[in-house]
Amino acid sequence: MIGNWLERLGAWVRDYVESIGYGTRTFFTxxxxxxxxxxxxxxxxxxxxxxxxxxxxxxxxxxxxxxMVLGLQGYYTLTKYGSEQAVGLLVALGLTRELGPVITALxxxxxxxxxxxxxIGLMKAGEQLxxxxxxxxxxxxxxxxxxxxxxxxxxxxxxxxxxxxGIFGGxxxxxxxxxxxxxxxxxxxxxxxxxxxxxxxxxxxxVVFGIAITFIALYQGYEARPTPEDVAGATTRTVVIxxxxxxxxxxxxxxxxxxx
Amino acid sequence: xxxxVEIRDLHFAYGKRSILSGLDMDFPRGKVVAVMGxxxxxxxxxxxxxxxxxxxxxxxxxxxxxxxxKLKTDDLYLLRRKMGMLFQxxxxxxxxxxxxxxxxxxxxxxxxxEELIRDLVLMKLHxxxxxxxxxxxxxxxxGGMARRVALARSIALDPQLIMYDEPFAGxxxxxxxxxxxxxxxxNDALGSTTVLVSHxxxxxxxxxxxxxxxxxxxxxxxxxxxEMQVSTDPYVKQFVHAEADGPVPFHYxxxxxxxxxxxxxxx
Numbered sequence: 001m002i003g004n005w006l007e008r009l010g011a012w013v014r015d016y017v018e019s020i021g022y023g024t025r026t027f028f029t030x031x032x033x034x035x036x037x038x039x040x041x042x043x044x045x046x047x048x049x050x051x052x053x054x055x056x057x058x059x060x061x062x063x064x065x066x067x068m069v070l071g072l073q074g075y076y077t078l079t080k081y082g083s084e085q086a087v088g089l090l091v092a093l094g095l096t097r098e099l100g101p102v103i104t105a106l107x108x109x110x111x112x113x114x115x116x117x118x119x120i121g122l123m124k125a126g127e128q129l130x131x132x133x134x135x136x137x138x139x140x141x142x143x144x145x146x147x148x149x150x151x152x153x154x155x156x157x158x159x160x161x162x163x164x165x166g167i168f169g170g171x172x173x174x175x176x177x178x179x180x181x182x183x184x185x186x187x188x189x190x191x192x193x194x195x196x197x198x199x200x201x202x203x204x205x206x207v208v209f210g211i212a213i214t215f216i217a218l219y220q221g222y223e224a225r226p227t228p229e230d231v232a233g234a235t236t237r238t239v240v241i242x243x244x245x246x247x248x249x250x251x252x253x254x255x256x257x258x259x260x
Numbered sequence: 261x262x263x264x265v266e267i268r269d270l271h272f273a274y275g276k277r278s279i280l281s282g283l284d285m286d287f288p289r290g291k292v293v294a295v296m297g298x299x300x301x302x303x304x305x306x307x308x309x310x311x312x313x314x315x316x317x318x319x320x321x322x323x324x325x326x327x328x329x330k331l332k333t334d335d336l337y338l339l340r341r342k343m344g345m346l347f348q349x350x351x352x353x354x355x356x357x358x359x360x361x362x363x364x365x366x367x368x369x370x371x372x373x374e375e376l377i378r379d380l381v382l383m384k385l386h387x388x389x390x391x392x393x394x395x396x397x398x399x400x401x402x403g404g405m406a407r408r409v410a411l412a413r414s415i416a417l418d419p420q421l422i423m424y425d426e427p428f429a430g431x432x433x434x435x436x437x438x439x440x441x442x443x444x445x446x447n448d449a450l451g452s453t454t455v456l457v458s459h460x461x462x463x464x465x466x467x468x469x470x471x472x473x474x475x476x477x478x479x480x481x482x483x484x485x486x487e488m489q490v491s492t493d494p495y496v497k498q499f500v501h502a503e504a505d506g507p508v509p510f511h512y513x514x515x516x517x518x519x520x521x522x523x524x525x526x527x
Binding site: 123126127128130131133134135136137138142 | 311313337338340341343344345347348349351352353354364365368369410413
């Protein structure tokens with residue numbers, strides 16, 4: 001009984017360590033073959049269009065509503081202290097530091113990450129990756145690397161768009177609907193947001209999230225067994241692991257960036 | 261060297277499950293050699309070992325004088341440029357058109373101008389009778405047509421070795437005949453060597469120069485199709501003449517029906 005339990009635990013630990021090692025090796029192999037893409041930037045541009053452009057609508061709409069809610073909640077709270085003029089600052093800081101990168105990353109994992117996992121998993125199930133290998137084409141270089149760099153480029157751009165649209169949403173609610181002074185809204189924001197500390201750190205966060213989510217999505221698809229249930233399972237794992245990874249990375253990065 | 265591919269004392273297992281044990285095979289240049297056997301006999305594994313997708317536990321596979329599993333990744337990829345492989349279901353890239361699928365290896369491995377690639381692709385597609393289907397997507401063509409497109413793609417770089425994994429499976433009689441003739445004609449026209457993995461006796465015997473029979477990971481018989489046709493080996497006889505009873509049992513090995521139903525205990 002205890003022997004069986006220990007055996008299962010040992011097998012689980014061994015598989016876990018093995019999968020981490022294999023994932024790390026795949027990651028560095030992908031980075032190693034990436035310079036070859038410089039000769040064919042078209043491959044990255046195609047993927048950038050596919051995963052970035054197709055996520056634009058959901059990101060923009062979400063950004064608009066998050067900004068509007070933030071403006072409204074900020075106004076209700078700040079009014080209690082007579083500081084409603086600072087609602088623009090609150091919206092901008094909330095979006096640039098946290099909500100822009102984090103919500104964009106979560107949406108990207110759900111919208112583009114799942115799509116990447118399913119695509120790679122189905123390519124594997126249809127023997128397309130094996131066919132590529134037999135044509136002397138490395139699938140890590142031809143399939144994984146362009147998608148990875150496209151994801152790494154797309155997430156910061158989408159997070160910037162999310163933040164910009166969110167600030168606009170906050171502006172509509174605070175200035176146009178509630179009637180806060182427009183000059184105060186923008187000047188508080190201008191005076192309180194630091195380009196390096198707030199905007200740049202938010203940008204770094206989104207780059208890190210982009211690396212994590214895109215690699216998780218690609219790796220889950222690449223390692224999925226070529227069966228319908230395993231590809232479906234891999235897609236679910238992409239969302240679960242990416243989401244948890246985003247929160248954990250956000251906490252670590254926030255602690256590093258904003259600690260005094 | 262008269263043989264393009266040589267297999268010596270080849271052993272392969274997935275974990276503890278033995279798939280191939282002690283194979284010796286020769287694939288002479290310019291010939292069509294069929295590897296036949298029932299499902300699970302290890303035929304496709306032989307192809308994967310020749311292509312270097314898996315490594316043997318013992319023995320070796322050499323292609324054009326190079327031992328496949330000892331090659332470094334770059335050298336293996338160089339060797340694979342001399343190979344073409346047709347997968348069982350074609351394995352076409354579903355996001356690309358028929359034309360782009362055939363152009364894929366040319367674009368990946370050559371710096372040819374687009375006009376020349378176009379001419380080459382159309383010639384390859386013409387050879388398999390699908391020049392006018394160039395603009396279609398894989399989802400818009402039949403299974404037999406997809407197999408022929410995959411064939412055109414596998415010969416895009418004029419390989420020395422062409423491997424076919426069950427090229428006749430699931431095809432209607434017309435497509436089967438067309439595919440069989442294509443395999444033979446392309447082999448002769450390109451001067452290449454063909455490894456044909458199949459369990460279709462009629463079409464394989466029609467085009468093959470030599471046949472190996474595999475059963476449970478071992479070679480049970482080999483010879484020309486004419487020799488195999490009159491073989492008295494029980495396995496070959498059962499396989500070639502599609503007999504229900506013989507060395508290959510109908511039931512998966514295990515407990516008897518009586519034991520499963522508990523009839524022994526009741527009696």
